[in-house]
Amino acid sequence: MTNQLYGPVDDVAAQAGHADDHPPRVGFLTDTSVCIGCKACEVACKEWNLVPEDGMDLLGSSYDNTGDLGANTWRHVAFIEQAAPRRELVDLGMPGKGPPGHVAEGLPDAPPGGQQTEQSDRDVRWLMMSDVCKHCTHAACLDVCPTGSLFRTEFGTVVVQEDICNGCGYCVPACPYGVLDVRPEDGRVWKCTLCYDRLSDGMEPACAKACPTDSIQFGPLDELRERGAQRVRELHEAGVEEARLYGEDPNDGVGGDGAFFLLLDEPEVYGLPPDPVVTTRDLPSMWKHAAAAGATAAAAVIAAFVGTRR
């Protein structure tokens, strides 16, 4: 049982106490280079999981009128509009029509991750990304939950048991990605379950099922990591040098994400933290300092009585 709080973990489900014959760890690879911002994932998630509506607002942030992940949003599609210098067009390999094996003609006018403008000197680059709970290897939400409501499933995912949660809210600021939140009218915390119910029946999560471009890919994590690395190589070869994986590295601050991403810009542009660290990494140090402070306080009280004359 090594690396309980920090560092790479070979088998998160076994570390959490699941029997050796548990299924492989699964997750998402969200490849933003082929996301078209259709929000089918948001809708499918809401429908399957019976997630309540989260406000019908116009936010004024491109096509994003959802805002962020929260108790009532378990998939959130971010839209970023950027002015970028004009350059050679790249076929991103969007799926097309035709029988299996048929090589679709790429959209001939699509620049990397975006669309073309009529201005001669620049393009508008339109980034879209479907965000989701990262199902971290070291999940701070799970670590700090005082009731045992949050738990690690046999699939290596992190799920809230709503019949246990008492709404203490500790997981909310503990998450380095800002995923969890309390549903105000309900008092409890809700988040993506990676469709635990569907997984148990051998089905893929609703968002991945609904994604028309395979931007959201579901599968065993080992396989997704290979697929993600391969996809980055392809994009680099095609000249999309800014393609990079985010959250796939087991040596990162959370031991790697179960749901990781292929991004076309820095993570903070999409609202993701650039270098997240599970807060419980420092828990031993916190308790050490608290012990020292407590000892100091106890010594001060003793000295106050010993040193005071009548």
Added chain:
Amino acid sequence: MPAKPTRRGGEQSMVPRAEFQSYYGRPVIKPPTWKTPDVPAYFFLGGLAGASSAMATLAEIGGRPRLVRIGTLAAGLGAAGGTAALIHDLGRPERFLNMLRVFKPTSPLSMGSWLLASFGTLSGAAAASTVTGLLPRAGTAARAGAAVLSPVMMTYTAVLVADTAVPIWHDGHRELPFVFAGGSLTSGGGLGMVCAPPKDSGPARAMAVAGAGLELVAEQRMSSRLGMVAEPYHRGRSGRWMRAGKLLTAAGALGTLAARRSRVASVASGAALLAGALCTRFGVFDAGMVSAKDPKYTVVPQRHSHDHEH
């Protein structure tokens, strides 16, 4: 806005640049859903109860019956009031007993719940015995038992807030327990000064002065070590709380030193110390909210560590 360089002897000044990218200025992490005044009031009451309990037991050993009575009652009432505030803060208060469903060392709130349950029971029993005069020996044993737990009561709430992704709390995890320990001592001592005549409150005065020194020094060290992350301690409403806390604590400590014989000065100084400790807890709480809501405090330090460590 250029970042101000910090000066610390010998250490390299590595203050990150203040320019950063974000997703429409939205927060990266979620602010705590904890309510004001419930949670900061609990921090104050828990610390007050802890210091009072230590004061009561040492006063019993030292033969100071007035401080025994004051400390015992304050510990019992403080723990009861703090527990009520915590339960009121839950999204599902009727499920508060779920806190004792598991014993989970990775969750400071789980550890805190067990601590508060034990401390509250012991200090409540001691207070009940003091009020009713029944079972004095059991009362003394309960008081001593609570005193054994008191150093943790004075400091664990600092671990509670530090074990989150909130930058100003997490990054301050080394000093925050000392700030809270100092504030607990000033409030416990301050209460002794308010309730007991000067001839009986000598040790309470010593506690208060020691606590004030500890709190002010720890706060100063924390602020200078954190650099830009500590901004909310100096700006806006949270900055005003912190300044008020410092001024009241310093004034209370000076008043304590200057007028040891005057009942009026003693009450005024004690009240200032109590108010100072309360303001600092509200300031730390408020600063955490600001720190969570502004993506700057999450992105800038993480971008810095990402660029320098990977």
